[in-house]
Amino acid sequence: MRIRFSKFVQSTVAAALVSACMPSAFAQPSASNAVVAQDAASAANVSKRKAREEAKAQRKAARKAARAKNSAEIKRLEDAGYTPGGDFSNYPQNAQNAQKKAAEHSGASK
Numbered sequence: 001m002r003i004r005f006s007k008f009v010q011s012t013v014a015a016a017l018v019s020a021c022m023p024s025a026f027a028q029p030s031a032s033n034a035v036v037a038q039d040a041a042s043a044a045n046v047s048k049r050k051a052r053e054e055a056k057a058q059r060k061a062a063r064k065a066a067r068a069k070n071s072a073e074i075k076r077l078e079d080a081g082y083t084p085g086g087d088f089s090n091y092p093q094n095a096q097n098a099q100k101k102a103a104e105h106s107g108a109s110k
Contacts, residue, residue, distance in 0.1 A: 077098045077099065077102055079102070079105075080098040080099075080101040080102035081098055081101060082094060082095060082097075082098030
């Protein structure tokens with residue numbers, strides 16, 4: 001009489017034999033290894049977070065510098081007679097005249 005094993009029984013027996021013969025290097029990591037891996041992961045997360053914060057601070061400083069430069073340019077043009085919210089009928093010419101006047105004024109003061 002022939003005994004037929006189901007595939008489930010065969011795979012279970014095979015897994016038991018393999019795990020019995022498996023060296024400890026391939027075994028599940030111990031709890032201390034898991035803690036070390038978790039510490040390494042959280043250290044990596046902290047360094048990534050610091051890098052993101054530094055990049056954000058640099059972008060903020062760049063925006064602040066650009067805003068200051070634009071504000072200074074507008075102030076210089078306003079001092080030369082340009083009104084940004086004023087008459088738009090002669091817009092490009094008014095702005096160009098103010099730029100010329102500001103350039104002459106800054107050239108004379110140097």
